[in-house]
Amino acid sequence: MEQKLRQEAKALLEQGKVDWIIGFEPGSLKFTTTPLITKDKNDADRLVINPFIVNNLADFLPEIKGRVGIVAKGCDSRSIVSLIQDNKVVREDVVILAVPCPGIIDLSKVERLVGKDRDELDDVTREGDKVIIKVNGKKKEFPVTEVLFDHCLACELPTPQEYDILLGEPRPPAPNLEVSGKDIENLKGLTPEQRWEFWGNELSRCIRCYACRNVCPACYCQRCFVEETEPQWVMPVPRWQDNLLFQIVRNIHVAGRCTDCGECERVCPVNIPLRSLTREMYDMVDELFHFKAGMDKEALPLMTHYEQEEAEDFFR
Amino acid sequence: MKQKTEWKPKLVGFLCKWCSYAGADLAGISRKKYPANLRIIKVPCSGRVDPLFILKALRLGFDGVLVSGCHPGECHYQTGNYRARRRIAITKRFLEYLGVEPQRIQASWVSASEGGKFTKVVDDVTKELKEAGPNQLFSERRGDGTKTKARSKGTTRARQS
Structure with a gap:
């Protein structure tokens, strides 16, 4: 898969079909990958595909001018389709290099599982439904569901629906909603007061770094409402009330465009369970x-159209 | 000595200028009585109401928010109220999930000729909010998660502005 990606990327740049290639290259930390955005065809050899390609690269698309070849997992492709729906990206200007994704390994879950820091691990490899972790020369096997990201367990579209070049065999979806939706079910079992208290406490940790917003492909406003000063909707001081207000309104803004790619939760430096929102x-x-974000590029964006009769029950 | 008065809910209403605002006007002209708990803000269309307005009103300590627009199919701008409906439906459901009492977000369709309906809507909403009690959602808490008393009006304003 990796070899094919490198060849295709190189060919695309050489033939002038794209101006840019967005993909992944090995990161500076062990196991991690980092986004690679390049114009140089020689850089194509740096591209990698492994179980640690976490980032949703669609985030870069609206900012890059020119034609772009982009490496996309299932969730990324949905974000790209969502951007096409919003007229943020022209379909013809994007070459989607589709990666059938078996799920991405969450390194912090691995660390918790073996009780070691990622620097102390020798190797983490995946074989089918097993993940093999080598520590101090010893092999340990775990079921892969224990180390995948929660949103990967709920994945409805492992193989991109919208693509130009498919790298590898398509994979069937196997959403495991029971495991990945556990937190939400637990929350729904609480009383409203307890739920509000829960979110108040969680959001009191928020330092308002806006990483969740910046990493979100659906959050592309030139000027975010939190930065407006006339009127000042949200105080810049990170108090829990304003943090919660920011997070609620952000979620409402991205409703119908959020594909549940889980990036906001991943990047949160204080581990707020944003995916439960x-x-x-x-x-x-x-x-x-009956709308799923990023599934159909012809569909109108959720908030720009309507049905004659829907959601009427609470209107007086 | 401070006199004890009954607590009254504070309600903010976003009324569409083409229908509900005129409906409220008609209620006034017809000398109909409705609770004075409602603070009216005129908006050009119910579609103008950003979920942010609703949240901000709750954040400022209003006990409830009413969004009122034209009946489906009667929007002055053809589609504004349909869009508002989607937005408010999502806002309401999402806030309920987070633990906000469902009574705090209210919506209605009131046309310019429905002064009677307008008084009834305000009546009903006020009653429901009285049951829901004061808005403590954004009041200050201690570090351990327990709630402290709601801050007095003066300090809220000073910190907010």
Whole structure:
């Protein structure tokens, strides 16, 4: 898969079909990968595909001018389709190099599982439904579901629907909603007061670094409402009330465009369980309007159209 | 000595200028009585109401928010109220999931000729909010998660502005 990607990327740049290639290269830390954005065809050999390609590269698309070849997992392709729906990206200007994705390994889950820092691990490899972790020369085997990201367990589209070049065999979806939706179910079992208290406490840790917003492919506003000063909707001081307000409104803004790719939760430096917000919003939009973000590039964006009769029950 | 008065809910209403605002006007002209708990803000269309307005009102300590627009199919701008409906439906459901009492977000369709309906809507909403009690959602808490008393009006304003 990796070899094919390098060849294709090189060919695309050489033939002038694209101006840029966005992909992954090995990161500076062990196991990690980092985004590679390049114009140089020789850089194509640096591209990698492994179980640690976490980033949602669609985030870079609206900012890059020219034609772009982009490496996309299933979730990334949905974000790209969502951007096409919003007229942020022209379909013809993007060459999607589709990676059938078996799920991405969450290194912090691996660390928790073996009780070692990632620097102390010798190797983490995946074989089918098993993940093999080598520590101090000893091999340990775990079921792969224990180390995958939560959103990968709920993945509905491992292989991109919208692509130009498919690298590898398509994979069937196998969403495991029971495991990945556990936190939301637990929350729904609480009373409203307890839930509000829970979110207040979680968001009191927020340092307002806006990493969740910056990493989100659906958050592309030139000027975010939190930065507006006339009127000042949200105080810049990170108090829990304003943090919560920011997070609620952000989720409402991305409703119908959020594909539940889990990037916001991954990048959160204080580990706020943001996916319990995004996933609930995702399911809610599906239930109310039968709309799934990023599935159909011809579909109109959720908030720009309507049905004659829907969601009427609470109107007086 | 401080006199004890009954607590009254504070309600902010975003009324569409083409229908509900005129409906409220008609209620006034017809000398109909409705609770004075509602603070009205005129908006050009219910589609103008950003979920942010609703959240900000709750953040400022309003006990409830009412969004009122034209009946489906009667929007002055053709589609504004349909869009508002999607937005408010999502906002309401999402806030309920987070633990906000469902009574705090209210919506209605009131046309310019429905002064009677407008008084009824405000009546009902006020009653529901009285049951829900004061908005403590964004009041200050201690570090351990327990709630402290709601801050007095003066300090809230000073910190907010």
